Amino acid sequence: MKAMDAGTLTEPREGLHARPHIEVEVQQQSERQLPSRDVVFSIRDLSVYYGGFKAVRNVSLDIFQNQITALIGPSGCGKTTMIRCLNRMNDLIENARVDGEVLYHGVNLYDKRVDAVEVRRRIGMVFQRPNPFPKSIYDNITFGPKIAGFKGNMDELVEQSLQKAALWDEVKDRLKESAWSLSGGQQQRLCIARCVAVQPDVILMDEPCSALDPIATARVEDLMQDLKSEYSIVIVTHNMQQAARVSEMTAFFTAEVQEDQDRRTGVLVEYDKTEQIFTNPSDERTENYVTGRFG
Amino acid sequence: MTSGAIDIGALQGSPQRRRRESLILRAFQLAAALSVLISAGIVFSLLGEAIVFLSNVDLSQLFAGGWYPRRGEFGIATIVTGTMVVTLVGMVVAAPLGLAAAVYLSEYAKPRVRRTVKPILEILAGIPSVVIGFFALTWISPEVIQRFFNDASAFNMAAAGLGVGILVTPLVASVAEDALRSVPQALREASVGMGARKRTTTLQIVLPAAVSGIVAAFIIGMSRAIGETMVVAIAAGGTGGSAFTVDPTGPGQTMTAAMTALAVGSDQVRGTDGTFQSLFFVGLLLFFITLTLNILSERFVRRVRQKY
Numbered sequence: 001m002k003a004m005d006a007g008t009l010t011e012p013r014e015g016l017h018a019r020p021h022i023e024v025e026v027q028q029q030s031e032r033q034l035p036s037r038d039v040v041f042s043i044r045d046l047s048v049y050y051g052g053f054k055a056v057r058n059v060s061l062d063i064f065q066n067q068i069t070a071l072i073g074p075s076g077c078g079k080t081t082m083i084r085c086l087n088r089m090n091d092l093i094e095n096a097r098v099d100g101e102v103l104y105h106g107v108n109l110y111d112k113r114v115d116a117v118e119v120r121r122r123i124g125m126v127f128q129r130p131n132p133f134p135k136s137i138y139d140n141i142t143f144g145p146k147i148a149g150f151k152g153n154m155d156e157l158v159e160q161s162l163q164k165a166a167l168w169d170e171v172k173d174r175l176k177e178s179a180w181s182l183s184g185g186q187q188q189r190l191c192i193a194r195c196v197a198v199q200p201d202v203i204l205m206d207e208p209c210s211a212l213d214p215i216a217t218a219r220v221e222d223l224m225q226d227l228k229s230e231y232s233i234v235i236v237t238h239n240m241q242q243a244a245r246v247s248e249m250t251a252f253f254t255a256e257v258q259e260d261q262d263r264r265t266g267v268l269v270e271y272d273k274t275e276q277i278f279t280n281p282s283d284e285r286t287e288n289y290v291t292g293r294f295g
Numbered sequence: 296m297t298s299g300a301i302d303i304g305a306l307q308g309s310p311q312r313r314r315r316e317s318l319i320l321r322a323f324q325l326a327a328a329l330s331v332l333i334s335a336g337i338v339f340s341l342l343g344e345a346i347v348f349l350s351n352v353d354l355s356q357l358f359a360g361g362w363y364p365r366r367g368e369f370g371i372a373t374i375v376t377g378t379m380v381v382t383l384v385g386m387v388v389a390a391p392l393g394l395a396a397a398v399y400l401s402e403y404a405k406p407r408v409r410r411t412v413k414p415i416l417e418i419l420a421g422i423p424s425v426v427i428g429f430f431a432l433t434w435i436s437p438e439v440i441q442r443f444f445n446d447a448s449a450f451n452m453a454a455a456g457l458g459v460g461i462l463v464t465p466l467v468a469s470v471a472e473d474a475l476r477s478v479p480q481a482l483r484e485a486s487v488g489m490g491a492r493k494r495t496t497t498l499q500i501v502l503p504a505a506v507s508g509i510v511a512a513f514i515i516g517m518s519r520a521i522g523e524t525m526v527v528a529i530a531a532g533g534t535g536g537s538a539f540t541v542d543p544t545g546p547g548q549t550m551t552a553a554m555t556a557l558a559v560g561s562d563q564v565r566g567t568d569g570t571f572q573s574l575f576f577v578g579l580l581l582f583f584i585t586l587t588l589n590i591l592s593e594r595f596v597r598r599v600r601q602k603y
Contacts, residue, residue, distance in 0.1 A: 089484065089488060094406060117490050119490075120488055120489065121490030124488065124489065125484075127481060127484060129481060131479070131482060131485040133504075134482075134504050143499070144489040147490065148490060194485075195488075
């Protein structure tokens with residue numbers, strides 16, 4: 001499905017909530033600074049609650065196709081919560097609740113008719129710590145395609161996926177060995193290959209390098225550059241240099257103290273081209289953060 | 296303090312405290328040693344009497360067609376088979392039921408449900424087996440077994456086996472649930488993140504990852520079923536002895552029930568030579584069977600621990 005551009009997204013859909021005014025601001029902003037790119041996700045006034053606690057408040061932003069979008073910010077600012085909303089992984093968390101909309105190519109992922117399983121087949125995820133299955137390297141790759149009913153040549157798909165994740169040369173002679181025999185960096189690339197194997201549209205990466213050494217990190221970052229021609233990538237990272245190195249767009253989040261609560265709620269401070277965020281941010285809080293004066 | 300100007304006395308500490316420490320150490324060592332010694336003592340007494348039994352009895356009697364200790368027929372095969380039949384019936388009930396309960400509790404139940412059900416399950420495991428035995432005899436046997444098998448006798452191994460199964464299910468469920476819960480959440484997330492449904496995740500990721508713990512749960516359940524006495528003594532019949540049989544609808548004798556029968560009432564123990572000692576022989580056999588099973592399950596559990 002061809003993505004619509006941000007301007008057409010206001011068209012009301014069946015069963016959707018009334019649209020808050022904040023969205024208009026974001027659209028104006030994106031029209032001004034980010035002309036005519038295909039939008040994958042259009043997040044509209046999204047708030048996430050864990051029980052009575054509001055983890056993220058009123059976030060609106062557009063995520064573009066075939067680009068790397070970085071979510072940065074201090075601990076507890078809701079980056080991980082945000083990214084897990086994009087493929088409904090928050091469904092797994094007891095008492096998590098979402099307000100607002102996540103439009104994926106124009107369709108609200110939180111519409112009652114949407115099956116989260118279908119969402120996750122299109123929007124894959126790579127996690128903070130490498131989490132290969134306790135199966136062979138080969139079976140790790142084939143798990144996703146098999147459950148999705150893939151009928152083609154499995155060997156070919158395994159090779160392709162591992163090639164894309166720049167892991168094929170290292171493992172081609174040991175495909176039957178346990179994935180847990182690989183090093184941490186290899187495991188993470190295997191997880192990326194596994195994700196790629198289901199031929200998703202978007203890959204979400206939640207601090208994919210936080211458990212890796214610098215060399216493995218560099219390889220994963222190179223890999224992301226190779227992958228973005230085919231996929232849209234959203235990455236959560238603690239590491240500002242990483243966001244600056246890999247991403248085109250950066251969203252800066254921070255944690256705000258709420259008046260009525262003792263815990264802090266994540267808010268989106270600024271969303272712009274990465275270059276802009278790091279060289280000429282428009283919000284003081286962003287500037288303090290990226291220059292290392294805070295967080 | 297200046298460097299180098301220190302002698303051994305300065306670092307020795309108070310001799311009184313050191314003496315007290317060593318005393319405490321001794322006390323704990325003694326407590327640990329005592330439990331080992333008692334176990335060893337049990338094995339030795341079993342071994343001694345078992346040897347007396349083996350040297351007194353005509354060894355061909357060990358392969359007699361039945362277990363009638365007072366007549367001098369010690370057909371070991373009869374009671375070993377009886378144990379196997381009862382254990383098998385018990386595990387046919389306990390393995391699927393226990394595993395299903397474990398999967399429900401670990402994968403599907405809401406935390407609140409789990410918090411209430413798990414303790415109840417563990418209380419269930421503590422029901423005195425004599426109660427279950429009585430239940431097996433007075434309800435399972437007439438209402439279940441005799442209903443499906445018209446010619447089943449009132450005392451039958453199937454009823455005893457079902458009773459044992461009920462008794463063992465909570466144990467299997469509890470151990471298997473621990474195994475399932477020890478599967479890292481990251482694996483479930485990985486699977487769900489690939490677009491796997493709950494069922495797929497449970498069957499293809501969580502269960503295989505927990506397989507050694509689940510096998511351990513089965514083995515522990517089996518070893519408990521083999522050792523179970525009261526249920527079979529009450530419901531399986533064959534109090535005085537039994538002919539060799541593999542028919543679960545008929546009465547039979549298990550190793551534990553045979554021992555009970557021998558030990559209860561002095562008139563039962565008297566008989567031909569070696570009747571009393573046969574009790575020790577059977578006990579020794581039982582001891583080795585359950586020991587082997589426990590070592591096996593220990594192995595499996597350890598394999599789980601190493602993996603994560």
